[in-house]
Amino acid sequence: MKKVFNFITILFVFSQLSVHAQRNKATTQKGTAQSPNIIYILADDMGYGDVKAFNPEGKIATPNLDAMATNGVKFTDAHTSSAVCTPTRYGILTGRYNWRTSLKSFVLSGYSKSMIKQERTTIAEMLKTQGYTTAYVGKWHLGWDWDVQDKDPNLEHNKLNANPEVNFVSPVKNGPATHGFDYSFGFCGSLDMAPYVYVENDIPTMVPTKTTVSVDEKGIWRKGPTSDDFVHATVLQDLTDKAVQYIDEKAKGKSPSFYISHCPLHTPLFCLPRNFWARAIPICTAIL
Numbered sequence: 001m002k003k004v005f006n007f008i009t010i011l012f013v014f015s016q017l018s019v020h021a022q023r024n025k026a027t028t029q030k031g032t033a034q035s036p037n038i039i040y041i042l043a044d045d046m047g048y049g050d051v052k053a054f055n056p057e058g059k060i061a062t063p064n065l066d067a068m069a070t071n072g073v074k075f076t077d078a079h080t081s082s083a084v085c086t087p088t089r090y091g092i093l094t095g096r097y098n099w100r101t102s103l104k105s106f107v108l109s110g111y112s113k114s115m116i117k118q119e120r121t122t123i124a125e126m127l128k129t130q131g132y133t134t135a136y137v138g139k140w141h142l143g144w145d146w147d148v149q150d151k152d153p154n155l156e157h158n159k160l161n162a163n164p165e166v167n168f169v170s171p172v173k174n175g176p177a178t179h180g181f182d183y184s185f186g187f188c189g190s191l192d193m194a195p196y197v198y199v200e201n202d203i204p205t206m207v208p209t210k211t212t213v214s215v216d217e218k219g220i221w222r223k224g225p226t227s228d229d230f231v232h233a234t235v236l237q238d239l240t241d242k243a244v245q246y247i248d249e250k251a252k253g254k255s256p257s258f259y260i261s262h263c264p265l266h267t268p269l270f271c272l273p274r275n276f277w278a279r280a281i282p283i284c285t286a287i288l
Contacts, residue, residue: 035256045266085141093122110189112143114174124180127258134258135183137243144175168207175202185242194224219268
């Protein structure tokens with residue numbers, strides 16, 4: 001039940017964010033030609049058959065996503081060279097195969113250096129030349145350069161259990177701001193990879209003061225430093241709040257916005273807090 005409830009909730013929130021963007025687009029156009037607002041939502045481990053518009057026999061009700069599919073466009077022929085976190089994100093942002101980089105397979109860790117070269121053009125940078133403001137909220141998982149105090153040369157890839165000494169007061173380098181994002185809020189690796197620290201506009205929001213680990217079958221995350229404002233069970237709500245806040249702010253402006261939300265669906269899995277619907281329903285009612 002935990003997995004099903006969590007999955008339904010994520011689909012619901014994702015669909016409401018998309019509806020919200022469409023409403024903002026309509027209110028800002030005022031009859032004049034304008035580039036469309038873009039929301040790109042990437043959900044890890046979300047299967048093709050998890051949305052009823054693609055699979056009528058699916059066990060999860062997805063009415064909002066089904067409505068979007070009915071009124072929009074469905075793509076039914078897709079291919080990938082590596083269907084996991086890091087290479088998927090690299091392809092989306094750069095339009096390049098992941099195997100053209102040093103990462104031929106697998107994924108980066110939470111301490112990995114940036115996988116995207118500084119001179120590499122990203123879709124965010126391209127859209128900025130067309131007048132877009134850009135933001136990323138959620139799971140980055142493309143590496144950025146922490147201020148690592150112990151210079152271990154083996155930290156770049158695949159060291160998922162590594163815990164180097166990091167100066168969390170320093171800004172990160174070669175992160176979202178370097179690659180075309182005007183605003184960013186999220187974490188470096190996956191939700192089960194240390195460090196568990198939010199970074200906003202390349203600055204850690206808090207210095208971690210504790211170490212956490214979970215070995216629960218579905219709530220597993222690796223041992224690592226954790227800041228007080230990073231609570232695994234409420235990460236989805238934190239990211240949703242930031243995303244809605246960004247959309248609300250940009251709805252008041254005139255330039256179109258590009259927003260990319262990297263929110264995890266895979267482990268660790270949680271039932272959301274009891275007060276989630278009390279917080280989410282008023283937001284979604286206002287959107288609709």
